[in-house]
Amino acid sequence: MRSVRARAALGATVVVAVALIGAGLAVLLVLRANLTDQAGLQAEVVAREVAGQLALDVPYDRLETHDEEDHPVQVTDEDGRVVAVSKDLEAISGTGTDQVAPVPSPAAGGPTGSGGDDDGDDGDDGDDSAPGRGGDDSAPGRGEVDSGDPDFGNGTATVDGDTADYRFASVRATTSAGVTLTVHAGAPLAAEQEAVGSVRGAMLIGLPVLLLVVAGVTWLVTRRALRPVEGIRREMAAITASEDLSRRVPEPGSRDEIARLARTTNETLTALEASVDRQRRFVADASHELRSPIASLRTQLEVGAAHPELLDVPGAVADTVRLQALATDLLLLARLDAGERPGRTTLDLGALVREEVAQRTGDPVVPTVSVPDSGVFEVVGSRGQLARVIGNLLDNAERHAHSAVTVSVRGGRGGVVVAVTDDGAGVPPQERERIFERFVRLDDARSRDEGGAGLGLAIARDVAVRHGGRLSVDGAREGGARFELWLPPAG
Template identity: 45%
Template sequence: MSANLPRTPRTPRTPRTPGLQRLPRLPRFPRSSVRVKATVGAVAVVAVALVAAGTALLAVTRTGLADSAEHTAQARAEAVAKSAADGDLVARLAVPDGEDSLLQVVTDDGRILAASENLAGRGPVATFVPSSGSSAAARSVRIASGSAERPYRLVAVRTTENGRPATVYAGTSLETAEYTQHLILSAMLPGIPLLLALVAAVTWRNTARALRPVEAIRAEVAEITERDLGRRVPVPASRDEVARLSTTMNDTLDRLQDSMDRQRRFVADASHELRNPIAALRAHVEVAIAHPQLLHGDELLDDVVRVQQLADDLLLLARLDAGQYPDHVPLDLSELAAATVRRRTGERVPVALDAPGEVLVHGSRTQLARVLDNLLDNAQRHAASRVTVTATAGGVLEVLDDGSGVCDADRERIFTRFTRLDESRSRDAGGTGLGLAIARDIATAHGGTLTAPAPADGPGGRFVLRLPTAR
């Protein structure tokens, strides 16, 4: 096992303004990086496109020139075939000056009836004939001419000469087509590597420029710790995906910092709230040890109950923060309110219930009963002579009291954890300041809301719980 070496403390850095930081340089040759993958991918795509385009160009060029040669040869073969059929066939067939063409008339038994000068004294240049029902047949052949073989597009056309069946062979040279293909290959082959190198260089450079803000974000996030959540990643001036990523990352860091600050405050407040009842318990235990006759069991039990209540509240809040919610089932909010009121006997102020009809909602019976209990506990601490619970259609539950009410500045603050107004502290030192916070968190977990609007008919406290209705 390796030893744990102490870390060298990092010197605090001065916060920099997002968007004005100097972006770091990327590594020159990162392994398996996006930069490498983008460059290789771009080069591969361009290479495939160039090869496909070059192959198509060569095929189109060769096909076009071959078709042109075939049409020329067929026209000449048909002209000679007509002359033979008309009895005007001459022994030496003329070809246009300056063209490397072939003409030959061959009988079915292999005798040469006529030929062009470049085929004088030679045997039949081919033996294929048109198929039945076809006027001509064509093939690409290579025929020896001098010391080399030359490519031709050879066309065969059937005819008769003085009643004897014969075949006219006319050929047009394909040397122009082969030379054109050679020129295309000569021009393309040296240019493809150069073009691929240019694509690779441009892609490598542009990818580096595009990823430099991402590297700046990564470097900044790597240096952010839970003790340094005030730092933010740089936001590029461009309005592209990287800028949106930076903005989203900063928003996430804002939420993380807010969560950490909330957690620290929660731990500090919980420690503060637990200190007093634990200190009181210790004092009672010490008195019991030193003077058993002075022990007051009721006071000791009150402190134990208070610590237990606070521990239960903290555990419930932790579960709510972690997203642990029980299954939601359809339930009648009016029946739940009636059962809760019946269960709470011996209240300081009587509770009136106004729930004339069925109000169906989806939720956890245990948690919604906890919400109503917390609201009634709060109302009992502040009411002068009356507390009313009302359940109406639309999933609305109201708890009203005739106490001093809540001022406008505190209507949201009272739902903050460990918040107790001055009056609450003076009237009931046993409150934990978590009841309304727990009630709102449960309402939010159920997809509802819990607010404290001003009463419509005079002073007093009013809390309104709204829940989605069951369908």
């Protein structure tokens, strides 16, 4: 499925279906268990009632059971022979024996209690109260009923031609003569089956309807929720086709994930537009900066070709050097923009500053170095790139200084700080961020010969940021500018 709406509707429907089926099965099982327990309780009551009569030595043919059609009873002796059954019981199963015709029991003296003598005149006069005998009911025996939990089981019984399912309870009773009998009494399961069937039928009818409702509602809600996404997609397609990065996707008024997606998309478009504009300006400025030394060099070479005595060799060399330096800066910026990772060399920044200053002994303004002799200021990064940063800061300071440039290295703010200070005119507060942009030169440094191409500070900040540091400018106490490079310590 390619549609999010269809997948969401299908997923919600499957989840609801599984939940409802599980809940339905649980309800059916609980309902069946409760109704079965109720039927078992009814069967136990009947079984204990009959067992109580047997314990009182009531003859088999005089046992009384209520609702014989709803509660069939079967009595068996220790050998499993049937000694008594309820009225109209024609067949039974689930009680251990399917016999429904009483048979003579040696222990009890026969199913009718005659003890083998139809007249009942012979035999021991003291045995008239034995089970199955026609003794005097007014003299109860001393039998007992098993007070333990009865045994339960399911089976069927046919009473007066009607066959049904029953829950049977088996209770043991002992007569005064020591004969152990088992009473199997049943309670119908028709109510349980009817209730379970009704609930099951309702579930089978209601479940598909409910699932259709869930699928439909999920489809509608998902379509409404994804409508802004379709608007974002259409606008992005239009932006791609028109290449107009000034356009923005519509932002819904809600505060949900889609609204955040739209805002993030617009922020990405804004950043992309700024990046493209910056790239265009970079290309235009680079072309402009390259055009001047190339044009000057070409003019000098053409003049020298026509009039060798007029060839300005020092000027051609200077233009070539400036062109080479500009190409080097542009190449470094291109590598930085491409995400080139700096090296992971551990170096002493104090020693690196001393080396850079030592190479400037012939400059018009020689920097003064302040590095504690006992300090070791180790950082991790590219030695060449960090040397380039320090060199660019020194070039900028010497270009604007009147008479003094100071360089100091110290530990501070959880890292290493290199400060380059000059006594020049300083940087106006409103221009202190702008000077780090590419090809930006303030009005008093617009000369290409003396002001450079405006890439030194931009390169210095980019390298500092990619080393996990920062580069900032502030006013110096001497009245000039103070540039601070902060880098995290090694380790």
